[in-house]
Amino acid sequence: MYWSKLFIPTLREDPADAEVASHRLLLRAGYIRQLSAGIYNYLFLAQRSILKITQIVREEMDAIGGQEMLLPALNPAEVWKESGRWEGMGQNMFRLKDRWGHDLCLGMTHEEIMTYIARGELRSYKQLPQIWYQIQTKFRDEPRPKSGLLRVRQFIMKDAYSFDLAPEGLDKSYDAHAVAYRKIFTRCGLDFIEVEADSGAMGGSQSQEFMVASAAGEDFVVRCRATGYAANLEKAVSRPVPPAQPDPEGDAPEEIHTPGQKTIAEVAAFLSLPETSLIKSVVVVTDDNRPFLVLLRGDHQLSETKFNSAVGAKEHRAAHPDEIREWFQADPGSLGPVGVTKLKVLTDKALEGRQNMVSGANRNDYHLKNVTPGRDFMAEYHDLRQVVSGDTELETGAALDVVKTVEIGHIFKLGYRYSKSMGLNVLTESGEEKAVIMGSYGIGIERILCAAFELYNDKDGVSLPASIAPFALVLTVTNLKDEALLAAGNDLYAQAKAAGIDVLMDDRDERPGVKFKDADLIGIPWRINIGKKVAQGLVEVVERRTKEMVEKPLAEAIAYVADRLRG
RNA sequence: CGGGGCGUGGCUCAGCCUGGUAGAGCGCCUGGUUCGGGACCAGGAGGCCGGAGGUUCGAAUCCUCUCGCCCCGACCA
Structure with missing residues (x-):
């Protein structure tokens, strides 16, 4: 065309x-x-x-x-x-x-x-x-x-x-x-x-x-x-990054005063502990109105889907502050599993084997140290957390990306x-x-x-795979007024057609720069520049994606492109 | 549905705060010169400033309502 x-x-x-x-x-x-x-x-x-x-x-x-x-x-x-x-x-x-x-x-x-x-x-x-x-x-x-x-x-x-x-x-x-x-x-x-x-x-x-x-x-x-x-x-699923600090010794939960420290980040900073030494407590209610306390390592996030399938729910929501106060006698920011009886506790597998961690004390402005799953509360383990970049593959330990x-x-x-x-x-x-x-x-x-x-764009435009590009080849005649160039272009066009190549002939009366820019922009994978070198019987073949250019004799250019398109 | 932003020639935008009757660049049309990475000169066409209402002697500009588009969130068989 x-x-x-x-x-x-x-x-x-x-x-x-x-x-x-x-x-x-x-x-x-x-x-x-x-x-x-x-x-x-x-x-x-x-x-x-x-x-x-x-x-x-x-x-x-x-x-x-x-x-x-x-x-x-x-x-x-x-x-x-x-x-x-x-x-x-x-x-x-x-x-x-x-x-x-x-x-x-x-x-x-x-x-x-x-x-x-x-x-x-x-x-x-x-x-x-x-x-x-x-x-x-x-x-x-x-x-x-x-x-x-x-x-x-x-x-x-x-x-x-x-x-x-x-x-x-x-x-x-x-x-x-x-x-x-x-x-x-x-x-x-x-x-x-x-x-x-x-x-x-x-x-x-x-x-x-x-x-x-x-x-x-x-x-x-x-x-x-x-x-x-x-x-x-x-x-x-993944193997989590190991805790940043080994668990300390200790034999029973002990209250510590943590005034105004609510988020994991705040508590960790206040106690000079890594977030991996904390237990995160999340309270959720399923669509059929069952409340759960979910425990995760401080740096982990709850996976909505994994939670739903663990408890057999379609949906769930975060518990309201007044519900939390009723069940825990404390506000969000000071919640923990020790002594909880009113709702079921689910513990993420990343906490299995851990000991003497820090959780909320269910008393405002207090946390507990020396909290050990299984010893200080009933721990029912499930895979509940979302994988994060940096985790490793379960079997091999190889790095995972998100x-x-x-x-x-x-x-x-x-x-x-x-x-x-x-x-x-x-x-x-x-x-x-x-x-x-x-x-x-x-x-x-x-x-x-x-x-x-999305995959194949650069500052000049897109470079589409030949199989789905609107044309496989564009012939850029650099100067339309030069009849030798136009003739060479028309000849190449006929050759390309005969070779079954989906070819676009840029016969617009525009300056070369405009044509090059447009060709790059719309992403035709191959371009043949028909310019002054036609006098020596040569044209330039340019690959859009790599910008690589080779000179070819007029008689060989189309065969070269056809060959590259095939393989 | 909640939050934010934006609507001015085809495109990208300025003008709005501080009202005085609409501009630039690109594109387009005509003529000429040019011709290897978005040329140059000269001339020209094209906009009731998203819409409605209001304030005012006067509204692109201020106020109210409304419509549309974009982004974030909620949502996504």
């Missing part, structure tokens, strides 16, 4: 409202324009990239036997009421009424509709397994859309669903998706992290997330570069949740009705583009 005929509205300055790198560059490079909060127009360049991404997704989904469909985004309420999610989705679901007053919604995901199709048509185990997928627009009324295309209200998702007769079948479908996802993200040129995800309160189903490291991300992943261990922060990430894909064993609530059964070989077991598998299409922008 000829740039002079295209609509690629690049900006010379950074847009004011864009803070994260991908947002700023998607706007500057002319890929997208905003329509409203969390709603974007995808212009020519974005659409080209998206088409390349979806093509990769399609090929790999087809390779595992996926069958592409296209379901409506506009859904009747009834189907969602059957699964219980008409209520369950709450305010995140866009809802509307038709002219008759019937409730409708815009689909956030399509478990319900896929199950609806399946139960109407699948009758026999002989029809299983099935993998159905679509690449389609989803709507979610996010409370706070943000960060450009990273959190939006309308986006494209590849969502796939598997239907199997038995758990072993689901395992195969799930594993096939994991393999396909690795291929998809690798082909898209992304450096991704695969993590075990929290399977949530819905039971022990398996779930994996595919993440890309990015400062703009909202999910934390714990990763070990040495062993390859990776897990969602909420689920990660990295911020963006989620690009998620695979999930659904089990029987939808088949049972919506009545999706088939007849088995022995003629009995059996619920179908399902899996669901999602990829955020725009997030792949965003992740690439």
